Amino acid sequence: MASKAFSKLNALTSTLGKAAGKPIRIGVMGSGNWGTAIAKICGENAREHPEIFDTQVHMWMYEETVPYQGEQRKLTEIFNSTHENVKYLRGVRCPSNVYANPDVRDVSSRSDILVWVVPHQFVERICHQINGSVKSGSVAISCIKGVSVQEESVSLFSDVIQKHTGMYCGVLSGANIANEVAREKFCETTIGYDPDDTVNPRFTPEVISALFYRPYFRVQMVKDVAGVALGGALKNIVAVGAGIVDGLGLGDNTKSAVMRIGLMEMQNFGHVFFNCDRLTMVEQSCGVADLITSCLGGRNHHCAVAFVQTRKPMHVLEKELLNGQKLQGAATAKEVHAFLRHHNRVHEFPLFTAIYRIVYEGMPPEDLINVI
Amino acid sequence: MASKAFSKLNALTSTLGKAAGKPIRIGVMGSGNWGTAIAKICGENAREHPEIFDTQVHMWMYEETVPYQGEQRKLTEIFNSTHENVKYLRGVRCPSNVYANPDVRDVSSRSDILVWVVPHQFVERICHQINGSVKSGSVAISCIKGVSVQEESVSLFSDVIQKHTGMYCGVLSGANIANEVAREKFCETTIGYDPDDTVNPRFTPEVISALFYRPYFRVQMVKDVAGVALGGALKNIVAVGAGIVDGLGLGDNTKSAVMRIGLMEMQNFGHVFFNCDRLTMVEQSCGVADLITSCLGGRNHHCAVAFVQTRKPMHVLEKELLNGQKLQGAATAKEVHAFLRHHNRVHEFPLFTAIYRIVYEGMPPEDLINVI
Known part of the structure; x- marks a missing residue:
């Protein structure tokens, strides 16, 4: 206590x-x-x-x-x-x-x-x-x-x-x-x-x-220093995924499933590239709690909801909703995707990849749950 | 995939x-x-x-x-x-x-x-x-x-x-x-x-x-059979806690902190009494995902919000909102509290205990975060 x-x-x-x-x-x-x-x-x-x-x-x-x-x-x-x-x-x-x-x-x-x-x-x-x-x-x-x-x-x-x-x-x-x-x-x-x-x-x-x-x-x-640092970056990608689910109106079960899968990819990313402790992401505030907060609200989530509902390109929404600032979760999804491609490990991170493809390559948001 | x-x-x-x-x-x-x-x-x-x-x-x-x-x-x-x-x-x-x-x-x-x-x-x-x-x-x-x-x-x-x-x-x-x-x-x-x-x-x-x-x-x-079964029961207690936080208007950081602490108490309960695998609660759908869904909405959460906002006793709210059905999270908090007291382990579960005291012993909801 x-x-x-x-x-x-x-x-x-x-x-x-x-x-x-x-x-x-x-x-x-x-x-x-x-x-x-x-x-x-x-x-x-x-x-x-x-x-x-x-x-x-x-x-x-x-x-x-x-x-x-x-x-x-x-x-x-x-x-x-x-x-x-x-x-x-x-x-x-x-x-x-x-x-x-x-x-x-x-x-x-x-x-x-x-x-x-x-x-x-x-x-x-x-x-x-x-x-x-x-x-x-x-x-x-x-x-x-x-x-x-x-x-x-x-x-x-x-x-x-x-x-x-x-x-x-x-x-x-x-x-x-x-x-x-x-x-x-x-x-x-x-x-x-x-x-x-x-x-x-x-x-x-x-x-x-x-x-x-x-x-x-x-x-x-x-x-686990790296695990703490990675949590705060990678959760923004998952928050975009949670926003896509909410934008599609898929319900709380689907949302919590996407968050769980995202948490597992955050954990796996830390493990593969930094040999992080598996427990940091799933037990600590820097992992699971920060992820939850970001998926409940926050700009990554809100912009992703707007992205699905308006189908406007993300750079247009960034201008309209963020005064031209880059949306962190989208930018991180892009950087992480390039990094994973370079290391030939894209297939191990289907959720991160799907979010990148939805935001940048025109994949229909509806396909998210078919590819994760 | x-x-x-x-x-x-x-x-x-x-x-x-x-x-x-x-x-x-x-x-x-x-x-x-x-x-x-x-x-x-x-x-x-x-x-x-x-x-x-x-x-x-x-x-x-x-x-x-x-x-x-x-x-x-x-x-x-x-x-x-x-x-x-x-x-x-x-x-x-x-x-x-x-x-x-x-x-x-x-x-x-x-x-x-x-x-x-x-x-x-x-x-x-x-x-x-x-x-x-x-x-x-x-x-x-x-x-x-x-x-x-x-x-x-x-x-x-x-x-x-x-x-x-x-x-x-x-x-x-x-x-x-x-x-x-x-x-x-x-x-x-x-x-x-x-x-x-x-x-x-x-x-x-x-x-x-x-x-x-x-x-x-x-x-x-x-x-881990026991871990799977326990997740679905104990998360209802935590959902009451999340509802108390929302009823008090404490914000998403506090809510995710209470959820994380609740997840750790769920994990600890399984470990202490059933020797559960530590990872079941924090990595599986039966643990973290079910907890998230329940804290986003659902009757445990809604009733707890109403409990804080109206300060009516829970048995009155059960009559008004649930047609006299018992609120699962409140009932489970009570049963688990009696069980923990019997086994002299109340002090290891401060969140479960606080939720019990708030619902049944008149502890002010505002004190939740002082005792966990």
């Missing part, structure tokens, strides 16, 4: 505190709505566990000038006086020990644990910006959703961060919508974290868990 | 046919809407695989007189001339090789495989009725949802059938709504079947699968 888990955590962190040296300094890279929600959580925990963490959490904020109470003000200045990110997470007050720092190299150089919450297209650029400033022996946690799929390979953003910065990087992912987490609506998340012996032994899974665990944000720790 | 699986099945059944002796005779006990839908499936497969099965499938139909085209007619006579169960599955035509037989002992005495689809309160009585008439060496498959929970023990209906008739009994369960299956809407099911050496070796898992597999009704065979 929660209270039991909580007192266990308190006992644990007090032990950790006694064993530890200098308080661990936390930095959060990014201050969008998810970044600010994560910084709020880290700030709450840094304050609650001063025996482990330095109380001040630095959040790197890209400096912008915004209109505020009739004048143009810097976003960092507003945040540091009001503790509210008035541009990206309006109406949520962060604890006052979260400090918005506009200097990305300063944040990286002072942090023992660096939490990454930036849009995925900026990851490499920021790695280059902080080049040479990363604190020796520090570790990273990536809260960036998804993976980067090329024809030959699938890259986890945690691997990109590790490659460019030298920091060991774990992954946090789950059924987490930033606005709901920020408003402390109960949910769960999964952290994949399995550092080898070269990583500072102070940064145990218990310390990482203590940094993110809140009564409203439950953390499960697993060793 | 479906077509591949199908041709594999055809090759397999042709081998089976050559190896087999006399065609296997199929009986279906029960002709409600689920019984008729199952008899339709068995009839289709018996006709499709004459090398394995006797083409005629006998469906035991409790004889009733019903008004039909201006006169009072026997339900069996109408069925055998129209191939439609006009009382319990109107509008669905069964194949003409399904024969409605009003003599329960005749059905049991002629059947090599006896498929049970009767309301659970009649199981024992029917076992007594057919006492002495069961064909020697025959096996059974129970399609009866749920389990029977007493304070000291949980009984599977498959065990009840086995105990009273001596037939080995497997279990079929999944995300299957009778009306949707009967109308050939795509779904999946799981069959738990693991006979020991004393059972006629002709009744292989492949034969059982061939009896139920349709392109619109996908069968997965597992050995």
Whole structure:
């Protein structure tokens, strides 16, 4: 039960505190709505566990000038006086020990644990910006959703961060919508974290868990880093499938069957290409729970319903419904299909393949259930 | 893919046919809407695989007189001339090789495989009725949802059938709504079947699968009989939990978290009390898919939403919304709670316990997420 888990955590962190040296300094890279929600959580925990963490959490904020109470003000200045990110997470007050720092190299150089919450297209650029400033022996946690799929390979953003910065990087992912987490609506998340012996032994899974665990944000720790990262990307493909079923009006049994088959293909993909633990996808928040949330609602599901009902091409719907943004599930289905074709394993993923063919090759949506 | 699986099945059944002796005779006990839908499936497969099965499938139909085209007619006579169960599955035509037989002992005495689809309160009585008439060496498959929970023990209906008739009994369960299956809407099911050496070796898992597999009704065979049976009972408790979350307006992340925690408690219950395979609940239709369907809609979910929104006691809502029928999820929560208390394991099932306390002991629904 929660209270039991909580007192266990308190006992644990007090032990950790006694064993530890200098308080661990936390930095959060990014201050969008998810970044600010994560910084709020880290700030709450840094304050609650001063025996482990330095109380001040630095959040790197890209400096912008915004209109505020009739004048143009810097976003960092507003945040540091009001503790509210008035541009990206309006109406949520962060604890006052979260400090918005506009200097990305300063944040990286002072942090023992660096939490990454930036849009995925900026990851490499920021790695280059902080080049040479990363604190020796520090570790990273990536809260960036998804993976980067090329024809030959699938890259986890945690691997990109590790490659460019030298920091060991774990992954946090789950059924987490930033606005709901920020408003402390109960949910769960999964952290994949399995550092080898070269990583500072102070940064145990218990310390990482203590940094993110809140009564409203439950953390499960697993060793399967790739599995955690893949769940958040592949579920978007399945959500398109669930939307197709709903668009066709096939009913809840068919929908849950397509979701189950999708979950099995997510599991199989992780197993075949990353040797993932079979249980991550089917037992953890980053797998089954995130999949369920995405298939209940969300833009992938909604666009797929509209796709079936209007029979307009997806690029037209993306313009009409998403202001020209690419639909993640459709884009991922395309990338994953090219990757599977390259590796000659298309036939092992009939649902992923069918969704690709329906969206991009004119296969009738009605045929979905005949080919899976 | 479906077509591949199908041709594999055809090759397999042709081998089976050559190896087999006399065609296997199929009986279906029960002709409600689920019984008729199952008899339709068995009839289709018996006709499709004459090398394995006797083409005629006998469906035991409790004889009733019903008004039909201006006169009072026997339900069996109408069925055998129209191939439609006009009382319990109107509008669905069964194949003409399904024969409605009003003599329960005749059905049991002629059947090599006896498929049970009767309301659970009649199981024992029917076992007594057919006492002495069961064909020697025959096996059974129970399609009866749920389990029977007493304070000291949980009984599977498959065990009840086995105990009273001596037939080995497997279990079929999944995300299957009778009306949707009967109308050939795509779904999946799981069959738990693991006979020991004393059972006629002709009744292989492949034969059982061939009896139920349709392109619109996908069968997965597992050995974990208890896991299959438990899924269909315990998911109703979790559906009440999902309804409480929706009634409180907590959002899809919280809902998927409660569903995931519920799935883990279902898995744990099976593991602790029946040594079930951990994968049955999280990978099969009888577990995760049936749970999803039940949490998307259905009476357990709807009643729980109404319970939270009106704060009326459940027995009042049962009267108002279910015509006085007991809400399965609530009743199962109560039985399971008494069972867990008896075995001193309440603390291992915080979600099941919370749902019991909310429905029966006046715990505020808002406290759900504080205690799980």
